[in-house]
Structure formats: C-alpha cells, structure tokens
Amino acid sequence: MRIVKVPLGRRSYQIQIGAGLLNNLGRECARLKLGHRCAVISDRNVAPLYGKRAVHSLERDGFASFLLTVPAGETAKSLKTVQVCYDGLARHRLERNSFVVALGGGVVGDLAGFVAATYLRGIPFVQVPTTLLAQVDSSVGGKVGVNLEAGKNLVGAFYQPRMVLCDLTTLKSLPPREYRSGLAEVIKYGIIRDRALFEKLEREMPKLLRRDGKTLADIIARCCQIKAEVVGADETEGGLRAILNFGHSIGHALEAISHYGKYLHGEAISLGQLAAARISSSLLGFPSPEVERIAELFKRARLPINLNLAAAQKPRLLRAMAVDKKVRNGEIKFVLARRIGRVEIGQRVPPNVLQRVLATGKTSS
Numbered sequence: 410m411r412i413v414k415v416p417l418g419r420r421s422y423q424i425q426i427g428a429g430l431l432n433n434l435g436r437e438c439a440r441l442k443l444g445h446r447c448a449v450i451s452d453r454n455v456a457p458l459y460g461k462r463a464v465h466s467l468e469r470d471g472f473a474s475f476l477l478t479v480p481a482g483e484t485a486k487s488l489k490t491v492q493v494c495y496d497g498l499a500r501h502r503l504e505r506n507s508f509v510v511a512l513g514g515g516v517v518g519d520l521a522g523f524v525a526a527t528y529l530r531g532i533p534f535v536q537v538p539t540t541l542l543a544q545v546d547s548s549v550g551g552k553v554g555v556n557l558e559a560g561k562n563l564v565g566a567f568y569q570p571r572m573v574l575c576d577l578t579t580l581k582s583l584p585p586r587e588y589r590s591g592l593a594e595v596i597k598y599g600i601i602r603d604r605a606l607f608e609k610l611e612r613e614m615p616k617l618l619r620r621d622g623k624t625l626a627d628i629i630a631r632c633c634q635i636k637a638e639v640v641g642a643d644e645t646e647g648g649l650r651a652i653l654n655f656g657h658s659i660g661h662a663l664e665a666i667s668h669y670g671k672y673l674h675g676e677a678i679s680l681g682q683l684a685a686a687r688i689s690s691s692l693l694g695f696p697s698p699e700v701e702r703i704a705e706l707f708k709r710a711r712l713p714i715n716l717n718l719a720a721a722q723k724p725r726l727l728r729a730m731a732v733d734k735k736v737r738n739g740e741i742k743f744v745l746a747r748r749i750g751r752v753e754i755g756q757r758v759p760p761n762v763l764q765r766v767l768a769t770g771k772t773s774s
C-alpha cells in the first residue's frame with residue numbers, strides 16, 4: 410500500500426492507494442475516530458458491485474451504516490439528488506458526529522461531498538473513489554458541488570475529506586472508455602508538472618492499458634502526490650492550483666456544446682490539452698516535437714486527437730468558452746506550456762491565435 414499525505418495543517422489527510430483497501434474501510438474510519446453512524450452514498454452501477462463490501466467492512470468495526478443509492482451519471486449531480494440525500498440522512502438520524510462515505514466516481518464524490526459539507530452545517534466525509542479519474546483527481550483537494558441548468562459545478566464548496574481510500578481492485582470493473590478517459594488526467598499531470606512521469610507513461614502505456622496493478626499503484630500515487638502538493642500550496646485556487654486546468658477551457662466548452670453527450674470529460678480535455686499545446690507553440694515557444702509527443706501519447710491511450718469541428722460549431726465553442734466560470738471581466742486566462750513538465754498560468758491568448766488553432770480542424774498536425 411502507498412500513502413500520500415495532503416498537507417493542510419489541522420485538516421491534513423491521507424490518500425491510501427492499494428489493492429483490496431475497501432475491506433479496510435471500517436478499520437480506517439475507526440482509526441480516525443469517526444462517529445458511530447454513517448451513510449454510504451453510491452450510484453446504481455457501483456452500489457451493486459461494491460456497496461455490500463463497504464457496509465460489511467464498516468459493520469465489522471462497529472459502525473451502523475446504510476447504503477444510499479442515487480442514479481448514475483452526470484445528471485445525478487443536481488440539487489434534486491442533494492435533497493434526496495438530505496432526506497435519507499435525516500431519516501436515518503445522522504447527527505453532527507455521523508459521517509458520509511462517497512463510494513463511486515467523481516459524480517458521487519462531488520455530490521456526497523457537497524451533502525456532507527452542508528448537512529447539519531457539515532459532517533465528516535471519506536472518499537472511496539472507484540474510477541481512475543476520481544482516484545487521481547476529483548477525490549483529492551476538497552472541491553465538492555453540483556450542477557445547475559445554467560452550467561456545471563456552479564454550486565459548491567471547498568470541503569476536505571478526512572481520508573481518501575483508492576482501492577485499485579475496483580478499477581477492474583470500470584468500462585474501457587471510462588478508464589481511458591481517466592488516462593487523460595494522468596497524462597495531464599506529466600505535462601503540467603512532471604516530465605519524468607510523462608516519459609514513464611510513454612514507456613508504460615501498454616501496461617497501463619492492461620491495468621497492471623503495480624504500474625497503476627505507482628502512477629496513481631505519483632498523480633495524487635502532485636495534486637496533494639498543488640492543493641497543499643493553494644487550496645482555494647488563488648494561483649498555482651489553476652495549473653490543474655490545463656486543457657480545460659477548451660475541453661469544458663467542447664463538453665458544453667455537445668451537451669455532455671458526445672465526449673466523456675477525459676476525451677474533451679485530450680482535445681483541449683492538444684489545442685493548448687499548439688497555442689503554447691505559437692505564444693510561448695513550446696517545441697513542436699513536444700506537441701507531437703503529446704498527440705502520440707493520447708493516441709496510444711486511444712484518446713481522440715482530432716477536433717473536427719463543423720463550421721457552425723466554431724463560434725459556439727468560442728461563446729461557450731466565454732461563459733466558463735473561470736472567466737474574469739470577459740477575459741479567458743489560459744494555462745500554457747513552456748515544455749513538457751512546465752506550465753504557466755494566467756496567459757492571455759489573442760483571439761486570432763485561438764481561432765487559427767481551432768480552424769485547422771486538427772489539434773495536432
């Protein structure tokens with residue numbers, strides 16, 4: 410088992426990474442001296458696979474727990490589902506010292522974390538992420554929240570979990586497309602912060618695609634370490650944390666104009682990262698051969714690299730970028746790269762450069 414610490418003073422916590430850790434859930438919650446009662450919030454795909462094991466582990470260590478199952482998919486990240494969860498928590502008499510376990514992907518983690526942050530003005534919660542994306546990204550760092558009709562993640566809080574338990578065994582049941590989508594975030598960590606990680610991914614992509622246990626443990630631990638370091642330095646995104654948004658301005662806009670239907674998040678940010686790399690070539694002298702290396706790695710991870718926007722979609726994409734919540738005073742600030750492993754935040758991109766990159770149809774030549 411590997412342990413990564415998220416350094417946030419009194420709110421510091423551990424990320425544990427290893428095979429079969431779900432069976433230790435109860436023991437770890439006992440170690441943290443969490444209260445007697447808890448709700449395990451999960452979704453309709455994950456609950457039948459892992460719900461019982463989570464509840465049994467908690468009960469073995471003397472916790473009174475119940476499983477609260479919400480629908481699967483992005484639409485469950487809504488205030489309506491939050492209300493359903495509050496009602497469930499109240500019905501089972503969860504109190505101030507009770508806690509919530511989020512068992513699932515990023516949707517369950519963001520939703521259950523928000524429920525925990527607000528029920529009785531905040532009760533402790535534990536993340537048990539079961540997708541690759543959730544293990545390397547969404548479960549760490551304390552951003553929790555839900556979507557509104559007007560856009561994604563518009564209601565939320567910074568609310569740190571008490572622990573993150575990444576059971577690598579749960580990744581075995583993840584559908585291939587979801588797994589590959591998580592790889593886009595893994596590659597992102599290499600580009601923004603760790604050239605050696607990027608090179609390791611170039612060497613070990615076949616093993617990673619096979620979901621080899623040792624490779625996964627190494628790589629997930631490294632990604633968590635990077636996220637922990639960044640969040641530890643800038644919890645509420647005053648500066649450094651913005652590097653995690655590399656490729657996300659264009660990626661989010663692509664998701665929005667396709668109504669969250671055509672692309673999974675990781676697919677959209679693969680295209681977004683490549684576009685950002687090309688813009689970086691124009692503006693920061695990011696070497697062209699490195700753009701090609703990034704494209705090649707996404708391709709080997711079987712992630713999309715060609716944007717292929719219809720003419721009518723280009724203005725829609727630009728408009729969607731302008732309503733992103735990270736835009737301030739109408740100006741989009743990009744994260745751009747100097748070289749693989751090093752990025753700069755707050756970069757202004759002239760409209761003509763953006764349009765040229767989007768117009769080529771390809772994010773890579």
Ligand SMILES: NC(=O)c1ccc[n+]([C@@H]2O[C@H](COP(=O)([O-])OP(=O)(O)OC[C@H]3O[C@@H](n4cnc5c(N)ncnc54)[C@H](O)[C@@H]3O)[C@@H](O)[C@H]2O)c1
Binds near residue numbers: 481540
């Ligand atoms: N809080 C953050 O910092 C942060 C960061 C990145 C993304 N996010 C959010 O995360 C969400 C996306 O997360 P996601 O990609 O994990 O999606 P998800 O939670 O929808 O999971 C993807 C699909 O896989 C299923 N699934 C989950 N684990 C499984 C398993 N082990 N076996 C079989 N099926 C399984 C789910 O039921 C779902 O159908 C988005 O809402 C995004 O906004 C949050």
Ligand SMILES: [Zn+2]
Binds near residue numbers: 657674
């Ligand atoms: Zn992302």
